[in-house]
Amino acid sequence: STLIESIAMLSFSTNSESTGRLADTTGISFVHEGSSYRTFRLDDPERKHGGQSGSVAIKAFSDQFPDEEEISRLENEHNVLKYLANRSGAGAALNQTLRSGAAAIYLDWVEGITLKEWIRTTNSEKTSDLKRIRNVLQNITYGLLDIHDAGVVHNNIRAEHIIIPPEEDSPVKFISFGSASFLAADGKSSPDARRHDLMSLGFVFYEIISGKSSRRKSHSQSLFSNNDNESKEDEGQNDESKLHISHPEVYSALVGKMPIPFMRIIMALIEANITTKRYQTASEVYQDLNHSNTFLLDSKMSTYAGQLHFSQDELYGRSDHLTAIMNVSQRMYSDRSPQVILVSGFSGTGKSALIKHASEILAKEGHYFTSGKFDQFGQAEPFSTIIDAFNGYFRTVMQSGEEIISNTKASLLRTIGSEVGVLTNIFPSLVEVIGTPVTDPAQVGFPESQNRLDFLFGLMISAIATPSQPLVLFLDDLQWADITSISF
Structure with a gap:
């Protein structure tokens, strides 16, 4: 705790140039400066502070007098990461101090580079290929799936808040959980609780493929800007559709760069009007990305524009049958008498699926x-x-x-x-x-x-x-x- 407070005080008493020289004598090095926070790396080879990586990240305020909202956000990040300690999609929180003027948190160091840096490097080296991109998309989605499965929504997903590990088979980590929130404990959270994360994920995918920022100029600089101070700690839960470029702009930028199935996934994630598909969970996205490997192996399939996605949650072509069942239900009400419905058909024609869909409607009634x-x-x-x-x-x-x-x-x-x-x-x-x-x-x-x-x-x-x-x-x-x- 004393070390945290010392670094917290150092954060706003020393400029970033001089803090970079701290490693020579203390094992502490300056890593990043955002609009609200400074991040330091502390070498901890003996793991005295409880981390697993041999280093600790210390996140402290840049301002000596942060407001209550900023302090609350830092505390929330610590609490959420404590809860996610055993999850692969996030690092672990180790300690915190919230004393006035010296608020900071210890985090287990996450090795790698931000997705923003990865995109910049990949585009500058012109080394991108479809399989590599698909793997990154899939690993990011799995990380988000892992977080959602734990009952947490991030609420501030962007390229700066995703860490890509050096090894391709290592898990992607999400950072900056200041705006994160918990899903309902009874599992009855509205799909909208995850909607913000999934939409943000779609715009992140767009940035990976296009190499361009998805944010409007008033909200963001280019992905290739050298200014990393770009609101890394902007933790607000804003309307993604207002922050990002339009759906037609996304579509036009992606045409010709990716097979149609990948485009459909992205357009569905950002809820573009050109597709009726809407993802409800990160698991659905992960499954679609997993299936997309088939398209990468077959060039003819990769360019086929007629690929359709059929959701397991939707019932197609059975509206007349569903209406007939609902009519019998209403007749049972009006006549106050038992009714019998016989649903016939060959095996595999969807009889049970029809009844399952009808039962969900009847249960709500x-x-x-x-x-x-x-x-x-x-x-x-x-x-x-x-x-x-x-x-x-x-x-x-x-x-x-x-x-x-x-x-x-x-x-x-x-x-x-x-x-x-x-x-x-x-x-x-x-x-x-x-x-x-x-x-x-x-x-x-x-x-x-x-x-x-x-x-x-x-x-x-x-x-x-x-x-x-x-x-x-x-x-x-x-x-x-x-x-x-x-x-x-």
Whole structure:
């Protein structure tokens, strides 16, 4: 902590020329000066400060009196990097001091050069090739995927904030996490939470391929400028579409420089109007880049302009079928009666995908959806698919909150009464909802037992499927259903 404070004080008491000579006596060297921060490198071969690389980066304020927002940003960067310590897409934070006038953070040193420098060198040497560029694009995307998977969004992705390692097989690292934020812990973050990062990634890709800055002149100098003070610490979360050049400018600069599949990825990332594709996750981008290797190996495919991308999240050519399912759902509401839909077709024609898409829509409208799949070799276990489906329903109820659990329990006990034990013997998960029945069901012969089960099963359905919470039961591969299940 004392060393951090000493360097923090040195940051604004010594000019950058003289700090460059510190390494001769202290092992400390000046690395970079931005608009708000100075960065130093401390040699730490014995790893006394907890780093893994043998060196430590120390980030301190240039101004002796930074405002609260700047201090908060530095603290946020430390906290986020502490959280990402075991992730390959970011370096690790080691220590910090936030004392007034001496705020600074220790970071494990990340070996390599910024992507901005890499682009400048690659273009000046005219050494770029498609495979090398694809590898860099893929490595950057994997780094971002790793960060997003950890539940963090960067919010300030640009070429200056990405470190390219000396070895091609080493992971790319992101830096400057002052504006980073955490995704919702329950995994229900809006896709927009990642949208800013993905759009920024698209403009970074543009810069890699074109060698030109994607930023408007009022926001940035040329990528080939020698002035590295260019707002490296500008951590604001701005509207990317206003900061960057227009989509037509991006398109015209890329035409002829990359195969069409790569262009489509970039145009989708920056959400250009010429494509309807929108990426929701970095994983989708990574998969597309991985598949693009095929185009590099086949020159004819590389220049083929008709390549299309079909998202796994979209349903194509089934709007009429989807409408028919929704119409049946509405009829169930209006008639207050059960409805049956049979979806037929050859194997692999998308029947299950259609139902999955419909179920997502119905779930948003308040339907409970449960499913079971019949098996060609499972017919020896009568009724097992139905049992699995309703056990799944009861498990869903148990995850839906106390009010729904209480209402479902009350409805079942009120409707079925003392005979509920017959059903708990069939559906074990029902016990989780209503508890263990007080009385055991009366013993009866087989015909009476079957009739009783049929009757009580109907009561159970009427208790859990209501106008306010309709129940949708999807039974897949009905051709393999056993006789007992069909009789229900």
